[in-house]
Amino acid sequence: MALLHKATIVPSKLELLARWLPGRSWGGDGAVTRVAAARFDDPAGQVGIETMIIRAGEGALLHVPLTYRGAPLAGAEAFLIGTTEHSVLGTRWVYDAVGDPVYVAQLAETIRAAGREAPEEVESGGVRVAREPDLALRGSGAEPPAFGDVVEVTGDDPVAVRSATHELTVARRLGASLPGATLTGAWDGDGAPAVLAALTTR
Template sequence: MALLHRADLTPSKLELLTAWLPARAWYTGPAEPALAKVGAFRFDDPAGEVGVETILVRAGDGPVLQVPLTYRGAPLAGADRWLVGTTEHSVLGRRWVYDATSDPVYACALAHTILTGAAQAVEEFEVDGVRRPRRSDVQTTAAGSSLVAEVTGIVRVDDRDPAVIATDVLDLTVFRILEDDPDPAPAAPTLTATWEGIAAPRLLAYATVR
């Protein structure tokens, strides 16, 4: 369960991404993108310390881009090159925002979701002491697998499209650019998603157990 706060972010998530995206090697849009949010979904951090959110954005009439992010209350050691930026959260204070492909919490959550067929996090707001659910505008489906593997760390990250996160037990392939006519799903456990305006699920990621 992801407990969300009704809060202001300065700068906003889209403002952070507008400055960060053009410098990515896999980004092919305009140098000063006017980003629009397509949707988002979250995973749970079992420890409850790290926010794990995947945002789908579009620059103009370009393709939908998948941008997984993690939100931390302190810097992630050794991850300076993956820092998207910092933002001031009106409830939680300063948050360090990372490209989640470098974050072991994201890798663990993504692997668990794909292999077990788990659902995305249920999102709730607390209003006057009462928690109220919020329906996500992106719905994910994990195929599940008979394979069992528990990720404990990241070995390396290939920062391209698709990004490849090599962990201690498996490889996670994460698609950055979600084309209108995607390639067929691989013969591997997958994560797909649907959102308003698309006719068929899009492949977001898959896992290859070594």
């Protein structure tokens, strides 16, 4: 279960992305709009993990997974998008999740185990209320064992995240097919599910 807080966030996630995306080859310019989003659950309860589908200006639909941490992630400076002030949790470090091992482990396990997005609850004034995600994530299932430690992250669109035995391919611009077991995302108004990531053995 992903626990969220009713809070003020400055700058907002979309404002951070609007500053970061123009520097990506796959990014785009213009106002960033949220299309849909869902969460994965960190078993340790320390890292927020969000899969976002966004659009920058009039450009293509983009897949941007993010992680939120209460302290900097050592060795992940190249993946830092920025920091934001959360009115409940304080300073949060926001990362491009392909460089965060917690996201990588949860993504691989969701694909492998035919999993789905985490249930969400929003807390406000000590009261928790269930919230339905507007992005439905589905792993296809796969035979390989657990992903293992990340040894390399390369590429831009798609991104390749490798362990000693597996490779995760994470799409940025949506619409391409990817080989292997997959994670798909579906949301209202977009027809067939889009392939967001794929898992293969090396």
